[in-house]
Amino acid sequence: MNWFAELARRLSMLFRRRRFDADLEEEMRLHVELRQQEKIQAGLPPDAARSAAMRRFGNPTALREASHMAWGWQWFERFLQDISYGLRGMLRSPGVTAIAILSLALGIGANTAIFSLLDAVMLRLLPVQQPDRLVLFGHGRWVGSQDTLPDRSWDLFSYPFYREISQKNEVFSGVTAIDSIEFSSHGSVANGGLELINADLVSGSFFSVLGVQPFLGRTLTEVDDRAPGAGPVAVASYSWWRRRFGGDPSILGRTVNIEKHNYTIVGVAAPSFFGASIGQAPDLWIPLSMEKEVSLGWNGLDEKFFQSLYLIGRLKPGVTAAQASANTNLLFKQILRSEYVGPQPSQKELQSIDHALIELTPAAHGLSQIRWHFALPLEILMTVVGLVLLIACANIANLLLARGMARSREIAVRMAIGATRLRLIVQLLTESFVLALLGAALGIALAWPASHLLLRMAAGGLPVPLDVSPDLRVLGFTLLLTVLTALLFGMAPAVGATRLQLTSSLKEGRSSAPARNRLAPILVVSQIALSVVLLAGAGLFLRSLRKLTSVDTGFDRQNVLVFGLDESSLGYQQDDPRLRTLLQQIEHRVSQLPGIRSVSFSFFTFNQGEWSNDVTLQGIPRTPENSHETLNNVVGHQFFATLGLPVLAGRSFASQDQEKSPRVAVINETMARQFFPGMSPIGRRFGMGDDPAHSGDYEIIGVVKDAKYVALQERPQPAIYFSWAQHLQFLPNFEVRYSGDEQQIIPEVRQAITQVDPNLPIGDVSTLSDEVDQSLGSQRLIAQLSTLFGVLAVFLVCIGIYGLMSYAVTRRTNEIGIRMALGAGRYSVLWLVMREILVLAGAGLAIGIPSAWGGALLIVKLEDPHLLANVLFGLGPNDPVSIVGATALMIVVSIFAGYLPARRASHVDPNVALRYE
Numbered sequence: 001m002n003w004f005a006e007l008a009r010r011l012s013m014l015f016r017r018r019r020f021d022a023d024l025e026e027e028m029r030l031h032v033e034l035r036q037q038e039k040i041q042a043g044l045p046p047d048a049a050r051s052a053a054m055r056r057f058g059n060p061t062a063l064r065e066a067s068h069m070a071w072g073w074q075w076f077e078r079f080l081q082d083i084s085y086g087l088r089g090m091l092r093s094p095g096v097t098a099i100a101i102l103s104l105a106l107g108i109g110a111n112t113a114i115f116s117l118l119d120a121v122m123l124r125l126l127p128v129q130q131p132d133r134l135v136l137f138g139h140g141r142w143v144g145s146q147d148t149l150p151d152r153s154w155d156l157f158s159y160p161f162y163r164e165i166s167q168k169n170e171v172f173s174g175v176t177a178i179d180s181i182e183f184s185s186h187g188s189v190a191n192g193g194l195e196l197i198n199a200d201l202v203s204g205s206f207f208s209v210l211g212v213q214p215f216l217g218r219t220l221t222e223v224d225d226r227a228p229g230a231g232p233v234a235v236a237s238y239s240w241w242r243r244r245f246g247g248d249p250s251i252l253g254r255t256v257n258i259e260k261h262n263y264t265i266v267g268v269a270a271p272s273f274f275g276a277s278i279g280q281a282p283d284l285w286i287p288l289s290m291e292k293e294v295s296l297g298w299n300g301l302d303e304k305f306f307q308s309l310y311l312i313g314r315l316k317p318g319v320t321a322a323q324a325s326a327n328t329n330l331l332f333k334q335i336l337r338s339e340y341v342g343p344q345p346s347q348k349e350l351q352s353i354d355h356a357l358i359e360l361t362p363a364a365h366g367l368s369q370i371r372w373h374f375a376l377p378l379e380i381l382m383t384v385v386g387l388v389l390l391i392a393c394a395n396i397a398n399l400l401l402a403r404g405m406a407r408s409r410e411i412a413v414r415m416a417i418g419a420t421r422l423r424l425i426v427q428l429l430t431e432s433f434v435l436a437l438l439g440a441a442l443g444i445a446l447a448w449p450a451s452h453l454l455l456r457m458a459a460g461g462l463p464v465p466l467d468v469s470p471d472l473r474v475l476g477f478t479l480l481l482t483v484l485t486a487l488l489f490g491m492a493p494a495v496g497a498t499r500l501q502l503t504s505s506l507k508e509g510r511s512s513a514p515a516r517n518r519l520a521p522i523l524v525v526s527q528i529a530l531s532v533v534l535l536a537g538a539g540l541f542l543r544s545l546r547k548l549t550s551v552d553t554g555f556d557r558q559n560v561l562v563f564g565l566d567e568s569s570l571g572y573q574q575d576d577p578r579l580r581t582l583l584q585q586i587e588h589r590v591s592q593l594p595g596i597r598s599v600s601f602s603f604f605t606f607n608q609g610e611w612s613n614d615v616t617l618q619g620i621p622r623t624p625e626n627s628h629e630t631l632n633n634v635v636g637h638q639f640f641a642t643l644g645l646p647v648l649a650g651r652s653f654a655s656q657d658q659e660k661s662p663r664v665a666v667i668n669e670t671m672a673r674q675f676f677p678g679m680s681p682i683g684r685r686f687g688m689g690d691d692p693a694h695s696g697d698y699e700i701i702g703v704v705k706d707a708k709y710v711a712l713q714e715r716p717q718p719a720i721y722f723s724w725a726q727h728l729q730f731l732p733n734f735e736v737r738y739s740g741d742e743q744q745i746i747p748e749v750r751q752a753i754t755q756v757d758p759n760l761p762i763g764d765v766s767t768l769s770d771e772v773d774q775s776l777g778s779q780r781l782i783a784q785l786s787t788l789f790g791v792l793a794v795f796l797v798c799i800g801i802y803g804l805m806s807y808a809v810t811r812r813t814n815e816i817g818i819r820m821a822l823g824a825g826r827y828s829v830l831w832l833v834m835r836e837i838l839v840l841a842g843a844g845l846a847i848g849i850p851s852a853w854g855g856a857l858l859i860v861k862l863e864d865p866h867l868l869a870n871v872l873f874g875l876g877p878n879d880p881v882s883i884v885g886a887t888a889l890m891i892v893v894s895i896f897a898g899y900l901p902a903r904r905a906s907h908v909d910p911n912v913a914l915r916y917e
Contacts, residue, residue, distance in 0.1 A: 032057050086431030096403065097435070099799065100396045104439025106792060107389035108485065109446035112470060112478045114385050116451040117458070118378045119477075120468045121279070121371055127272040129211025130314075131364035135324060137165075137311035138361055156180055156307040159288065159300055162203065164335050165311070171324040172313035174209035178202050178367070180308050182280055183294055186569040186761040187258035189244065194569060194761050197258060200275060200282040201291055204231070207269075209314050210276065216241075217252045217267030224287040228301050231287035234263040238271040240283035256284065259568055261293040274465070276312065278368035281465030304339065312363050325360045332358050370466075374458060376871060377778045381785055384537065387530050388789045388796075389481075393489035394523040394530075395800045400432065400490065401520050402807045404497030411497055425494045432490025433483070440482040444470065447478075458781045492519055520804050521840055527800050528844025528894065529851060531793040532886050536852040538790035539882030540872060541783040547874040548776055553606070554707030556644025557769040561742070562605055563734040563749065564763030580659075580728055582757060587636065589752045595740040596749075600636035601724055601731035605643075605768060607775040608733075610710050615720070617675060618685040618696045630671060631709055631719040634727045640666075640704055642737045643768070650682045650702030653723045663726050666702040671718030698722075711775055713873050735768070742767070782871060794893050801840070801897035805833060809905045816908050826906040833905050837898035844894075845887055852886070853878050 032053050039049030090097040125131045138155030157165075159177065166175035179201035186194040204225030212219065215238055224231030234256060245251050255262045263286060274281050286294060288309075291301055300306030315324055336353045365371075404411075411424060451468040458464075470478070496519060567579060583601055590599050603611070612629040637653040640646075648669060657664055665686075672681045681703060685696040706716045724731055734753075738745045746765055753762055773780075809816070816829055875882075 028057070028060060082427045082430035083434055085427070086434045089431065090435070093403070096399055100399055100435055101439045101442060103392040103395055103796060103799075104436060104485065105442035105446060107385070107392035107443070108436075108440045108478065108481060109443030109450065110385040110789065111382070111389055111481055112443055112447035112474060113450040113454055114378065114381045115477050116447065116468045116470050116474050117374075117454050118382060119471075119474055120466050121368065121374050121378065122365065123473075124278075125364050126210070126276065126366045127270070127274070132362070133315045134210070134363040135313050135315060135321065135360040136363040136367070137313065137328070137358055155310070157309050157311050158304050158306050159309060160302070160304050160339070161335065162309055162311055164339070165328070165331060166205070168331055168335075169313070169327060171316055171319045171327045173316045174205050175311060175313040176203050176206045176209040177288060177309040177311055178206065178276055179288065179291070180310055182277070182282060185258050185294070186566045187256055189256050190254050191257075194759070196761075196763070197256065197284060198280075198282045199234070199258065199284040199286050199294065200277075200280075201288050201294060202285050203288050206276075206285065207235070209312065211314075212270055212273050214267040215270050216249060217265075219267050219269070220285060220287055225289045228289055228292060231289040232261065232263050232293075233266045234284040234286050235267045235269055236265050237269055237274070237281065237283055237285075239274075239281060241268045244283075259294060261290070263290070276310075276363075276366050278366050279370040279464055279466050310367055313360075321360060321362075325358075328358055328360060329356075332356060370464070373778055377458070377782050380537075380782055380871070384534060384786050384789050387534055388793055389485065390488075391527050391530050391793050391796045391800075393485055394527045395796045395803075396435070397489040397493055398520050398523050398800055398803055400428075400493035401496060401523075402803065404428070404493050407497065415498075421498045424498045428494035428497060429486070429490050432494070433486040436482045436486035436490075439485075440478055444475070444478060454781070454785075457784065458777050520807075524797075524800050524804050524840050525844045525847065527793075527797045528841060528890055529848035531790070531797050532845060532848025532890055533852045533855060534786070534790045534793045535886035535889055536848075536883050538783070538786040539885050540875060540877070540879055541779070541786050543879065543882060544871065544873045544875050545776065545779050545783040548712050548779060551708070551712045551873075553712070553772060554645060554705050555606075555768070557767075557772050559738055559742075560643065560768035561736045561738060561746065561749070562766050562768055562771065563736065563753070564732060564765070565734050565753075566732070566761040566763060567730050569761055570757070570759060576728075579730075580725075582760075583636075583724070583731070585756045586734065586753055587638075589756055590734075590736060590749055593745075593748050593752060595738050595745055597737045597739060598638045598642045599734070599736050600639040600642040602633060602635040602639055602733045602735060603729075603731055604633050604709065605733050605735065606708065606771050607710060608771075613688050614690050615675075616687045616690055616692055618687070620675075631717060632722065633709075633719070634722045634724050634729060634731065636724050636731075639721070639735070642735045643707075644737075645704045645707055648703045648705055649680070650700070652702055652704075653721075653725075657723045658725050659728065661726070663698050664701045664723065665698045666704055666721040667700055668704055668706050668719040670706050670716040671720065672703045674718055712772070779871060779873075794889070797890075798893060798897040801837065801894055802901065804840075805837060805898045805901035806904075808836070809833065809901045812905075813908060816905055820908065829908075830902050830906040833902035834895070834898060837894055837902070841891055841894035845890060848890075849883060849887060852883060 032050070035053035035056055036046070036049045039052050040046060042049075044052060126134070128134070136155075137157065157177070162175065162177040166172075169175065181201075183199045183201065185197060185199070187197045188194055189197075202220065204220050204222040207214075207219035208221075214235070217235075219235055220231070220233070224233055236251060241247065241251055251265055251268065254265050256265060257263075263284070265284075269285070275285075288301070300308055313324070313328075315321070333353055333356060336356060414424060415421070447470060451470070455464055455466060455468050567582065570582075587599050587601070590596060611632045613632060615630055635653075636642075637655065637657070640652050647666075649672075650666075652666065653664070667681060675681070675686075676684060681700045684700050685698060686700070687697040704721070707719075708714060709717075709719060736745070736749055750762055750765075753760060816832075819832075820829065
């Protein structure tokens with residue numbers, strides 16, 4: 001058989017049906033006419049000849065059907081017929097259809113939007129060759145100093161360690177190093193003006209290990225990374241090349257000046273490659289050999305204990321993850337023994353080396369800080385939108401159940417003329433599938449902008465270079481979800497609508513449908529139970545967010561502007577006297593402006609990272625209680641006044657605290673309480689690190705109130721403030737406390753800074769209050785969306801209860817008329833209906849409250865408690881206020897949704913009701 005010819009005939013039959021039917025009719029007519037002529041020639045009259053010819057030919061209708069089955073796809077034609085019939089049925093009930101499509105669109109669209117973000121953050125593979133062969137070095141136990149080897153989990157490594165592991169391993173075809181910090185600096189391109197440039201520092205093996213080919217020119221090589229300062233070259237990202245140069249191929253050979261050093265652009269990366277970190281999009285990749293030049297003094301290329309690099313290795317062909325782990329850890333211990341301890345290691349050092357471990361984890365999805373922040377919120381939101389979709393499915397199933405009962409006579413007629421029950425179920429499911437497809441199409445249209453809105457909400461309004469537009473994977477997820485949804489809400493109504501008594505349905509018509517359907521109340525009870533779970537969760541997240549926003553930060557966040565400055569772009573060094581003069585002039589010039597109350601520089605304000613170190617106290621032996629790390633910050637003299645941090649004891653920094661004066665520091669009250677219990681810390685001395693010889697380097701001159709440094713959820717921790725006059729370095733934050741109009745103050749401060757040095761780049765301006773709010777991005781996202789979906793669930797429950805009770809009242813109109821004719825009053829009829837509503841609500845609450853309680857306990861057991869604490873701050877997962885509030889709201893909603901049908905039932909005219917069929 002020629003399959004291609006057969007396929008062509010069937011396709012022709014499908015798309016040229018009218019011509020096929022005409023040809024078939026013509027052929028059948030010719031056959032009949034020929035047979036009729038034969039009979040006439042045999043002596044029969046024309047009428048008798050035609051009758052004989054027709055009997056000989058057979059049933060034309062049956063022959064047509066047989067021809068269609070032989071030449072076409074009957075199943076596909078029936079499918080198209082079912083779709084056409086379903087669409088006509090939907091148009092006959094536009095209100096019900098609109099409600100169903102809108103419900104599905106909201107449910108499927110919400111799932112698609114959340115999944116788009118989940119896919120971009122957690123599931124999408126790096127656009128590199130064989131990403132499944134990449135592994136990340138991390139989660140090991142590693143050394144803290146040369147003298148001791150305390151076990152601690154880590155995932156950052158030094159450059160010397162990278163060199164040794166890449167040269168001596170036997171399981172990786174290549175290893176690459178990536179600096180854990182993305183450097184942002186103002187630079188100039190081809191001697192142009194200053195602009196912000198983001199750069200990643202990577203080893204020369206970066207592109208070859210990942211398997212990324214250049215779009216133009218070449219990528220970085222080992223030659224570019226052979227020695228410090230030996231690789232003043234850069235590879236541009238495709239997006240930056242298009243945005244900055246308009247795709248001009250002459251970019252090769254141009255220079256980019258960063259921190260007064262020139263870098264020659266030697267290539268452009270592939271269009272799909274954005275780097276190894278999700279949520280980051282560097283403009284340039286620069287060799288690690290240029291670390292000192294890019295970071296102006298930050299030079300860890302020769303420091304064995306300067307752990308700042310992520311390491312990624314590519315497994316050799318045939319090497320398993322277990323083999324790679326065994327070889328890596330054996331080599332790791334050998335390197336520790338030979339390079340990181342003295343010639344005569346102590347017993348403690350040897351024990352620490354024996355327990356040292358590097359865990360190799362899959363790196364196919366790349367590095368990501370936002371993955372850690374958004375993993376739990378996205379999982380929670382996927383669960384929430386899944387419950388919303390279940391509620392929508394239950395709602396639509398109820399609508400279809402009512403519609404199926406109304407069509408009982410139609411279905412009975414079709415079964416009486418030969419339609420099988422399976423055929424009718426398939427038709428009804430096809431109608432459900434069409435409904436689901438229409439809802440999915442609208443849902444995808446809603447999900448497209450919603451996914452970008454979700455990303456902005458999650459990032460606190462800050463731009464995040466992450467593509468969350470629906471792709472083939474997301475569309476595949478949506479299609480699968482659509483099919484499952486159609487089966488979920490369509491199967492039970494289809495089966496129920498075809499389960500009827502044929503004879504009684506044909507005789508009695510509409511009244512043959514049962515007044516009650518057992519499945520409909522079950523669906524409403526399920527909706528109420530799921531809504532209680534959603535509302536309880538939304539209450540938890542809202543209460544947690546409210547507690548977080550009311551946390552005492554320790555500082556006064558109101559009326560404080562934070563300007564970003566980039567002094568390093570001017571070519572200053574850390575100890576350059578001109579830098580001191582620049583900062584002093586800026587402080588003086590801005591403080592003279594009207595409306596300015598105080599100004600200061602600082603290294604950190606809030607939620608900008610942390611810098612920590614061990615301290616050694618003079619005259620106090622190191623113990624587990626006083627050897628913890630402390631947070632450190634370098635600040636200006638007016639920092640505490642600018643941020644509103646009260647000084648509790650001693651004094652703040654003053655003009656006498658200069659470069660050549662005794663070094664001083666201010667500590668917070670937690671450090672005072674923890675390190676100096678029962679004594680005054682003023683006048684006490686300490687040193688940084690664990691060398692007792694330096695324990696007297698700093699004198700404590702003051703104690704300030706505890707503050708939040710990195711996150712609002714953090715517990716009080718010891719902190720030390722140093723004076724910038726004694727630690728001259730780049731301070732990227734310039735804080736201004738003001739009174740008056742913010743929009744007037746900002747340009748005046750900008751102008752004052754420009755008057756000091758017109759070349760000094762001024763970055764983004766934010767308020768301290770905005771910085772605090774931005775730290776709550778994931779918590780606010782969960783609270784807002786869970787509340788939105790909770791409200792949507794309540795709306796769907798209202799529709800479900802109203803629809804069920806309206807249908808029940810309509811079906812029981814005759815019964816209600818009899819009751820009222822026998823003396824029942826309006827209030828008794830009202831209570832008759834309301835009692836049924838309260839029973840349904842009670843059943844839903846009886847299921848929903850334990851489900852909310854048990855689900856919360858399950859989340860606590862399955863999830864990391866530290867991650868969960870970021871979502872639920874100051875609350876237990878079974879907060880009674882949230883559960884009671886959800887319960888009360890559902891009772892009110894149920895009564896409200898059922899009151900209108902109950903009131904309509906109580907106003908039924910008995911005379912009309914007794915004649916109602």
